[in-house]
Structures are given as C-alpha cells and as structure tokens.
Amino acid sequence: MIVAENLRKTFPGRGKDKTPVIAVDDVGFTARDGEITGLLGPNGAGKTTTLRMLYTLMSPETGRVLVDGVDVAADPERVRRSLGVLPDARGVYKRLTARENIDYFGQLHGMGAQEIAARTAKLAAALQMEDFLDRATEGFSQGQRTKTAIARALVHDPRNVILDEPTNGLDVMTTRGLRGFLKDLRAEGRCVIFSSHIMQEVAALCDRIVVIAQGRVAAQGTPDELRAATGEPNLEDAFVKLIGSEEGLHA
Numbered sequence: 001m002i003v004a005e006n007l008r009k010t011f012p013g014r015g016k017d018k019t020p021v022i023a024v025d026d027v028g029f030t031a032r033d034g035e036i037t038g039l040l041g042p043n044g045a046g047k048t049t050t051l052r053m054l055y056t057l058m059s060p061e062t063g064r065v066l067v068d069g070v071d072v073a074a075d076p077e078r079v080r081r082s083l084g085v086l087p088d089a090r091g092v093y094k095r096l097t098a099r100e101n102i103d104y105f106g107q108l109h110g111m112g113a114q115e116i117a118a119r120t121a122k123l124a125a126a127l128q129m130e131d132f133l134d135r136a137t138e139g140f141s142q143g144q145r146t147k148t149a150i151a152r153a154l155v156h157d158p159r160n161v162i163l164d165e166p167t168n169g170l171d172v173m174t175t176r177g178l179r180g181f182l183k184d185l186r187a188e189g190r191c192v193i194f195s196s197h198i199m200q201e202v203a204a205l206c207d208r209i210v211v212i213a214q215g216r217v218a219a220q221g222t223p224d225e226l227r228a229a230t231g232e233p234n235l236e237d238a239f240v241k242l243i244g245s246e247e248g249l250h251a
C-alpha cells in the first residue's frame, strides 16, 4: 500500500521567467493493495513529479510518503526493495539483450541466477517477450523497450508497482496485452499505480482515479464516485468538468 500525504514540490524558475514552478501542491491519496490506482491529468499536471516522490527519486518539500507503512524519507533503501518502478525515461542498456537487462537488475537486488532465470521466464511469458528476449535492445521498438523496462522493474517480485505512462506510444495490441498484465498484478494482490493523460486508459483499468490538474488533486474516487460527484453519467464528461479542458480525451 502506498500513502501520499500533503506532497508539495516547487522548481526554481529558469531562463527569463524566474517565477518558481509549483509542480505538485498538497497532493494526497492512498493506493491500496489489490487495486489499480490511476493518476490522471493533462500534460504538465504534476504526475511524473508526484511519482518521482513516491519512488524516492525526489524528496517532497512538505508531506510524506508511506510504502507498506514505512516512511520513504526514513528508510529509502527498504522502500526501494518493495517497489518496482517503470520511470518516464525507460533507460534500457542498449548493448545488453532484454534478458541481460533483466538479469542485471536481478543481480543488483542480490538475487541468485536460478531465481532470476525463473522470474525472467515468468515475466517474459506474461509480457509476450519471448521473440526478442535474447536480442540486444539497440533498435528495439518503443513497445519492446517498455516491456523490457517493466520486466526489469519487476524481477525482484515487488509488492508495489509504479508505472509512469506505461502505454505511451504502444499500439492497440500491445496496450491490450499490457492491460491484461496489470490486471494480473492486481489479482496477485499487489498495489499498482500508473499515470496517464488518457481518460479511456484509466477508465478501462483503474479501481480508483486521482485526477490531477495544475499540481493539485482536482478529485479522487472510484469511477462511479467521480461520475456522482460531477453529476455527469459519462466519465469523459466528468473528467472534462474536473480539469476544465478537453485535453487528454483522445487516445
């Protein structure tokens, strides 16, 4: 379970405009085990910055993050062991094959060769990676790179999974496969959080949606709760009302 409380992050102004950018402002939500939680918001809303604070890459100016009850600021090492992260920059190692990328992360987590091999086989099957598992990742398509980065993030079998725009740039079939994979993670009782700027993406998968606009939580709840709160029977209309624009409605 991941709990975010009162998170705030400001970046100094750069270039001519020295006005600081308030990227995240008092963001709070709870992502439960056995559920998929979606952070939904238009470009620049603060999703990536929020996720970076959840996965220990950035410290919040105010507020705190608890992962399975452990304060991220107090024990980041322990938190990292229980997290699997797909960052916005996928960053797979080009000279290594997909399998070697996964293997390397397994070794960093202190796993043994047999354990890594078994886990790689399971993930490669679930993500349909067998065709390209032993190819060097240089020249991989976006979908192949994303799958490699997801498998690598999950090699140590983490309880909590954070994915930054996992379906960005993927074709329809790959997206469908990935949705099935995320549902399997949920069925295994894991806590899954992902960000997206596409309403349909979030509506198709999420048990709870946190709508973020201009660094703040505009609304949060189940799809039904969001519809009820806005008085809009259609989630798409509810989303437009909540963020005040039609950005992100079209896949």
Ligand SMILES: Nc1ncnc2c1ncn2[C@@H]1O[C@H](COP(=O)(O)OP(=O)(O)OP(=O)(O)O)[C@@H](O)[C@H]1O
Residues within 6 Å of the ligand: 011, 012, 021, 022, 023, 041, 042, 043, 044, 045, 046, 047, 048, 049, 050, 197
């Ligand atoms: N390192 C940084 N330095 C300065 N400004 C930043 C930095 N990182 C993010 N920002 C700003 O903070 C705001 C939120 O950015 P963030 O990347 O979190 O949004 P996002 O919701 O993930 O957007 P997108 O969907 O476009 O990826 C934006 O205005 C962005 O320009």
